[in-house]
Amino acid sequence: MWPAVLVASVGAYLTKLAGHLLPGTVLERPTVRRATALLPIALLSALLFVQTFWGPDGVSVDARLAGVAVAVVALRLRAPFLVVVLSAAVTAALLRLAGWG
């Protein structure tokens, strides 16, 4: 795991540094700018969907979805990140204790 942690960290730093060193014209092309704005949205949503619905037996609706649904409620109530994550975890754990999902 250490090589992956270090490679990803160095890569992330070099990405930041590149912006400070490159001439403005390199990354200011509209397509690059838009792709950079869109990419986090697409990646985070793809991660969200796969980790909510995908499991060893394919697509399944289980306690994870209930946890994410509670997280939506917490976000709409403007709860802080820690509360959002904890409420999802506790919801899923309680449902499993009750024998579902």
Added chain:
Amino acid sequence: MSEPGPAAGREIRARALSIGVAVGAYAIGFGAVSVAAGLDVLQTQALSALMFTGASQFAFVGVVAAGGGAVVAIATALLLGLRNGLYGLHLAGVLTTPTGDGGRLRGWLRAGSAQFTIDESTAMAMAYEGTRTPESRRLATRAFWATGWSVYLLWNAGTLLGALGAASLSQPEALGLDAAIPAGFLALLWPRLVDRPTWALAVAAGLAALLLAPLLRPGLPVLAGAGIAVAVALWLGRDAPGGTPAELVDP
């Protein structure tokens, strides 16, 4: 070349501190999830100290937890961090030397400012840069460093707290970790869903990734699904959503 007024300085310090506290609470969640995902406390801390960009760190441990392997975890984290390069490009024209002579940062100051180039510090600098007069650039620079330090210190403190907390539990993975990770992604995605095109993109990327999941190794469906959705969005030529760091501040 006067110093920023005491009122502006106080305002910057107060705002930087409140952002740092919010981000520090988030870091507790990150630290706990990372240890529950199988990284040890030191590796978790290294991510916060060295990688220091929240969404990428969360994606990294999320992919590891899902069995996606090192290469996919690195690729996902780096793609999520690309926006920091764009922030750096913007900041390079704003940040100025401590003497306030309008010069750009060089050497160690520039190397340090690169590490602090994240959503929160960029948004704070943009809030103060105004029309980029020498005076407003000095204020923006001050806001950038204050926010950078506040977030860096509290982010790392929160990470340590969360990681140690999770490490002290006997079975952290039993406590709904598999629901906590997607909830974390949702919380990062939420402030970015600013209009109809962003919603459409998010749903398309999610469904594409799920459709590809039976066909590809773990982790790859996320990269492929997101890549396809972004390519289609660019091809359709829809208006790019938001995209300014001010709207992209992590919760």
